[in-house]
Amino acid sequence: MSASDTIRNRTWDQLQVGETATVERVCAVQDLILFAHVSGNTNPLMLPTQEEARAAVPAMAPSLWVGSLVSAVLGNILPGAGTVYRAQSFRFPSRVHVGDRLVATVKCVAKRERPLAVFETTVATADGRVVCEGTAEVEAPLTSVSTARRTLPQIIVDQHDHFAKLMAAAAHLPPLKTAVVCPDDRNSIGGVAMSAKGGLITPILIGDEGAIRRAAADQGVDLSGFPVVAEKDHRAAAAKAVAMVRAGEAGAIMKGNVHSDELLAQVVKKDGGLRGPRRISHCFVLDVPTLDHLLFVSDAAINISPDLTTKVDIVQNAIDLAQACGLPKPRVGVLSAVETVNVAIPSTLDAAVLSKMADRGQIKGAVVDGPLAMDNAIDLEAAQTKGIGSLVAGRADILIVPNLEAGNMLAKELTFVARAEAAGLVLGASAPVMLTSRADDARARMASCALALLYEHFRREGAPAGARPARRLAS
The missing domain is CATH 3.40.718.10 (Isopropylmalate Dehydrogenase)
Structure with missing residues (x-):
């Protein structure tokens, strides 16, 4: 290991008044998200939404996140490994936003009774604007230690929402009349309601009417605008959905609280199914x-x-x-x-x-x-x-x-x-079939509805939504 790969601390005996050390850091969206997770502080001023993050809206950094940069200098460099905080005061004369390049500086201003030392602490932007200042009292290490420069493990923060883009693209298309098979549990009835509200489907509910209405009542879903076709048997409900598609009464099928095998058996039948x-x-x-x-x-x-x-x-x-x-x-x-x-x-x-x-x-x-x-x-x-x-x-x-x-x-x-x-x-198949897991939540079901709408448009027009349809040559 080379010298550049290690950091040597400064013991209390080695420490000199006037010594300084710095750390540079750019404030990123991920810092704010991780700080919110660690601290529990979800102040909307300091926790950008996914839309704001994608649009690069410069959210404000929590002041204590800014102050925490001081501890990185004290704990890593000066005095370094073995340092223990006794006290810290902070004042925040200015605010930090995502994208700001920061320089955290500590300066030894006094040595007290062994092992105590006092540091002036400052965080400033690259152009010199002070955003944090204060004083730290620490116990400096008494033993000289060389430590390897550590690379922290990667933390994955999901900042993408690709399904939202699909739903937005599908929302410009006319809703797809959809036969929903047995939507009689929380997730399936919630997915139906969310997808209908989002303009993706016009649902026809097929199944045990009492169970469907109880699930809707439990979730606060108003069924007054949704036709319900009563059919208690799951296999018969799936067959009814396929028959409605074949008759042109529906343009797609959505799986609810029913086994995939029961629904697919009706879809793939040679006679009376939806084979293409x-x-x-x-x-x-x-x-x-x-x-x-x-x-x-x-x-x-x-x-x-x-x-x-x-x-x-x-x-x-x-x-x-x-x-x-x-x-x-x-x-x-x-x-x-x-x-x-x-x-x-x-x-x-x-x-x-x-x-x-x-x-x-x-x-x-x-x-x-x-x-x-x-x-x-x-x-x-x-x-x-x-x-x-x-x-x-x-x-x-x-x-x-x-x-x-x-x-x-x-x-x-x-x-x-x-x-x-x-x-x-x-x-x-001759029509889209939304085959979700019964464990999938309402959002997953809504995303499946968006897929069905985009896929059906592509099959019909020969081009994705928003694109010019392919020219059809005369035969």
């Missing part, structure tokens, strides 16, 4: 705190062990959804356990074929590459470390999983471990 020209698949759309873009994961809910032909449709369905959400040329990473073709691992062979099919235009609208392992599909540094040269590696927007088990575990790990928000949509 492609294989039906499911796509999770995740807002992951560590990513600055939406992540699409498919198929994690319908096709258990898809063959190559099915995977072609899974990939194309996911590409269409990503384009509907505003990605003109999404990057598709086809996942396996390794990033090289291995004849003993069939998913690597499928991935290589899918990649070549995209090169030859058999899969359209995206850049497709595989096989890729999860790390080098999503992390650029991991891809570079392994020497993978690819337009997709480290930058994937869409992840195609080898089978349902892998996809379901991946999506739920991101949701419950990485705290991602998840929405979901069934693709390839």
